[in-house]
Amino acid sequence: MNGFGGTILRINMETGEIKRTPTPEKFAREWMGARGFVAKTVYDEVPRDADPLGPENILIMAPGVLTGTFAPAGSKIGFGCISPATNGHADSNMGGHLGAEMKYAGYDMVVFERISPEPVYLYIDDDTIELRSAGDYWGMGSLDLEKRMKDDLGEDFQIATIGPAGENGVVYSCITHDFGRQAGRCGVGAVMGSKKLKAIAIRGTKSIPVHDLPTLTKSTYDIIQRTKTHPLMEPWQKYGTALFVGWSNDHGCFPSRNFQTTYHEGWEGISGEKLAEEILVTHKACFGCWINCGKYSRARIPGKPDIYVEGPEYETIALCGGSCGMTNIHDVAYANYLCDNLGLDTMSGGNTIGFAMECYEKGIITKDDLEGHELRWGNIDDFENVLRMIADRRGIGEVLSHGTKGAAERLGRGTLAFAHQAKGMEFSGYDTRWYSAQLLSYCTSDIGAHHNRSWAITADIEIGQDTPEGKAAVVIYLQHIRPLFDTWCCCRLFWGEVDVTAEEHVDTIGYLTGWDVTFEECMKISEKIWNLTRSHYIERNGGPGRQFDVAPARQLEEKVPSGPAEGQRVGVENFEYMLDDYYYNRGWDKNGNPTREVLEILGLPHVADNLEKAGLLGEPFEDGVPKVRGQRLKPKAM
Amino acid sequence: MKIKVAKENCTGCKLCMQICAIQHYGEINPKKAAIHIDAEYPAPGVYTPKLCVQCGKCMEACPVDAISLVGDAYIIDPEICTDCGICVEVCPFDVMFVHADAPTPIMCDLCMKCTEVCNTGALTAVE
Secondary structure: OOOOOOOOEEEEOOOOOEEEOOOOOHHHHHEHHHHHHHHHHHHOOOOOOOOOOOOOOOOOEEEEEEOOOOOOOOOOOOEEEEEEOOOOOOEEEEEOHHHHHHHOOEEEEEEOOOOOOOOEEEEEEOOEEEEEOOOOOOOOHHHHHHHHHHHHHOOOOOEOOOOHHHOHHHOOEEEOOOOOEOOOOOHHHHHHHHHHHHEEEEEEEEEEEEOOOHHHHHHHHHHHHHHHHHHHHHHHHHHHHHHHHHHHOOOOOOOOOOOOOOOOHHHHHHHHHHHHHEEEEEOOOOOOOOOOOEEEEEEEOOOOOOOEEEEEHHHHHHHHHHHHOOOOHHHHHHHHHHHHOEEHHHHHHHHHHHHHHHHHHHHOHHHHHHHOOOOOOOOHEEEEHHHHHHHHHHHHHHHHHHHHHHHHHOOOOOOHHHHOOOOOOEEOOOOOOOOHHHHHHHOOOOOOOOHHHOHHHHHHHOOOOOOOOHHHHHEEEHHHHHHHHHHHOOOOOOHOOOOHHHHHHHHHHHHHHHOOOOOHHHHHHHHHHHHHHHHHHHHHOOOOOHHHHOOHHHHHHHHOOOOOOOOOOOOOHHHHHHHHHHHHHOOEEEOOOOHHHHHHOOOOOOHHHHHHHOOOEEEOOOOOOOOOOOOOOOOOOO | OOOEOOOOOHHOHHHHHHHHHHHHOOEOOOOOOOOOOEOOOOOHHHHEEEEOOOOOOOHHHOOOOEEOOOOOOOOEEEOOOOOOOOHHHHOOOOEOOOOOOOOOEEEEOOHHHHHOOOOOEEEEEEE
16 A cells, blocks of 8 residues: 555554554545544544553554655654543654654554563564563663663664653653654553553664655655745744744743743743753754754753753743743753653643642642652752652652642642643643633643644634634634644644645645545544544543533633733633534534534444443434534634 | 765754655665764764765775766666675775665765755755
8 A cells, every 4th residue: 555554563462462464545544644543443442441551441653644755744653542641532643753664664553452561662673573571671761761772772773762650650651752752642651651561662674655756756845945945944943832932922821830820921031042042952853854843952050960852842841931930941951851751741741840839839739748848930959859759659749640630639629720731631831811712722622731632822813812702613623634734644834834735735645645635535534533532532431521621710710910911811601602612513512412413424423323322422403513614714823 | 066964954854865765766765865864862962964975985895896986976887786795894984875675785876866855954065
């Protein structure tokens, strides 16, 4: 099959049995890759009552149709499972070079089943596939281990690892690769750890079969030449995502001190400009990407060892930096390094520590809980102490290892009101009190409050920041855009920032595979994925769906106390209005449950049957569901 | 024409490797490229593009005279080459690459395609 590696692997971690099957073309066409493969496979295979960290959960690793090809930044690989943070569908992807290497070895998906009796790592060298002992590696930091495995196996192996946090089941543990690229969200690292899978090492030397190489080559070559001179190319190359630290503060959406306010005094000290000036070592790209948003840095803090880290990028700066009250780029880079090496998502990790700092400020967490240490805003030593407690799940670290929702449930005392999460996943680095579409995005997301499910900040600006009207349909459209990139597995930056159209990417898929694929077909796959993972969440957690689409009280009720967004809040009434509007426009009932009609339109009648059996199928629409579900809007780049 | 390498500008994206394999083998497979990128991570954080510097040592060592200077570049004649590997062994810069499916060692022929796709100035064409 053109465009793909050709083989799916199933590995029983308990018995060591490895099964190879050809990748069915129907499966590939209907789901395209990573996020699609995960959505279908996890829905079909994981029992609804399976413990996310138990033997019945599966862990999937899958690149997509464009990974490893000469498509713009065809670098991505997805991981998926049931999330220990949300108890729902999970998928998280990363760039780097692992996905391409996996395709060159000839594989489109690996499904890890059951639990290994001993720590192991997966070794793939083209057709040689082995589970090897990881006894010597267990306990090592993610970055330390990647270096060790490169020394042990060879520089040309691509490596993915987990750190101690993943071994210990911290629900926001990540999978790390290429010294700083992470599948960070949903706790995929914890599921990998639960399977006693410490690392994955892949070397592939084969060619990816292609339908029309000359046209594919010319198309990408022309896109390269055209985008080289795009006005946003240079700033992106220079600063990466950290470019937007200033923008977010100017627009009142930057989280400061656990989202207490949305303008961070001292943001200039943790800006992209400061990064480039003080700590940048080199620019670092993922496979096949000429934007090179990755910034590789060295932090120097008196009394601590010099460290190298990829980043900090925007989300890390916002959540380890702003939300934890930091104003020094060296501190943020050091926090980034600690999270990476311990194997923790910098986003949920930074968010959770910001939450803990507010608990400390309010006297809910005390020095007694922190082994005699303090937990002060902006203090890197305090940050390091509590982070290590979390990775080890020691003392208060055990409480915080469950994320902000789990911690708030254990701590009580009104802490849930300032736990910035949805469905158990922490907010990304955007406060939403002046950005109601973004709040709707966070709260209706299948995996929780992740900005990459749909980023609606500029849509809010375009539609109007003071109104809830017209937001829902646009959020749905944006929610359908992201799965394109998460299934194709090319980076979305070319679309979002330098004017490569989604249709151009679709054309590339055609040149690669020979399929007569269209943009509309891909958008329908996106909608299918959203409906499938929504249904899956409801099936696992019990309906109605609406009860899970909940916003933190601070975002609804507390007015922003300072900065450009001063006085803003979303308000309960506006939020409920947007939910009603959203469900209607999705073809779901007012309880947020998918209807049979919409599921059948999307080719998911069996999902409707399953929901019906569980008493969770949406009430039918009297006049039928809306024919067009989602309204096209491509917000301008920032 | 020659290729000037400014390693401090290299970001490790491998576009050069991709276009090289496409140009010379008609395949999507950067392992078949005449240019590779060394990565020194986590410290000091340096990428180094490695490709032929056209020193000619391979031509001197070739036992069957399969390598000759054509224009500015040393070229392997696949009709003559026996894939004995001596040129790979003697290469002082380790920039003659091998791949199991390639009939001869892989070396840069200065086609310049890599310099056309590089967006960072790591590889540029110079007279």
